[in-house]
Amino acid sequence: MQIEEAPTAMIDRVTSLLEAFVGQRPLKLAEIARRVHLPRSSTHRILQRLVELGWVERHGYEYALGIRMFELGSQVVRQRTVHEAALPVMTELNRRTGLTAHLSILAGAEILHLERVGLWPNTGREWAVGARQPVELSAAGHALLASMDSDLWPDLPFASTPTCYSIRTRLQLERALQKVRDRGGVAVDAQGSALGVSVVAAPIGIDVEEGRGRVALSLCGPTRSIKTDAVVAMVRSAAVDIWHAAAGVPRLRPRVVAPMYVRPAVSAAETQIPGSNVQSR
Missing domain, CATH: 1.10.10.10 (Winged helix-like DNA-binding domain superfamily/Winged helix DNA-binding domain)
Known part of the structure; x- marks a missing residue:
């Protein structure tokens, strides 16, 4: 044998x-x-x-x-190019808004944070570079899932529900993703991942061959003071800017600048989860 x-x-x-x-x-x-x-x-x-x-x-x-090796190598180069194109845009967004910018990618059933510009939230390991968050609990995850066919979704366990606003079932997720599509592909998570934290995210381009977004840009800030409509417009426009810069193709239309959001000074209370001694994640 x-x-x-x-x-x-x-x-x-x-x-x-x-x-x-x-x-x-x-x-x-x-x-x-x-x-x-x-x-x-x-x-x-x-x-x-x-x-x-x-x-x-x-x-x-x-x-x-063979060609498959070339295809994989091209994916790595493309992701590096997007990363390099994203950093100046993220830095400018943080400077103008006071919000923290993340660049994230889909990694199985999780979102992996590749880059971060900003200091808030200043606690919680899941917001750091290299940290991961469940796809169903993150705005970046919603933005990327909404750009994919459902048969391409990873298996989602729905195992963690950190707040009362968290997505708990596939039906809730599908309803949330429909809102993302109605919003032109921009996802908004208000306290679903952590109390007191709101996140707005958009996919950066679409991978035509696989039919899904590859990387997402997001801005997060205190729920009580973030101006959602203005941030949605800014994130959508910034994601397009990054994709054009990465592809080396100039935008053909003038950029519409959304009203600038100015964050009030973050108090010590905003770094705490309300009603708890545990710091916000």
Whole structure:
């Protein structure tokens, strides 16, 4: 009976095989086997599967990296470009409004914060760079889900309900997403993720191939003082600015500047969850 190879060992072999192509011309089977120190039979079997998946291409007796590798590399470059284009816009939004700007991406059933400009909320780890929040509880998550077909959604556990305003069921989520679409793709979360905190978010562009937004821009501030309508207009316009800057395409119409929001000084009480000794997240 043949014993199946351990998954980790197979992953190591595939990784070594793909890395053999880096900086190289197309390679023949014998050259690849020698580089990765594998038997020719094992190398050939792995290569055949990679060819079927599009990771490697075969031309006669030679192999080279396939189009799928190029597609993934393009995604990484695109995300970096969006990140670089977003930072000056986020900095300007924070300067003009006093609100905290986040750049976030969908990571499974969570939102991952890639960048943050602003100091408030000054407590709660879920607002930090590198932190994650459940998709169904975040404005960024709502903005991205609303731009996707529902059959592309990740599995959503609805396991956490930090406030009485939190989304608890898929039906509630679908109703919330319809409001996002009615608002032109901009999501508003008022205290669903933390009491006293409101967040407005919009997707930055749409991935045509996958039919969904890839990255979201958001602004958050104290619920009692944030002017939602003005912030919705600003976030929508800023998301378009970032996408055009990342794509290197100038906007063809004059930008409509929404009324500037000036945040009152944040008191110590605003960094606390009302009715609790726990600080706002």
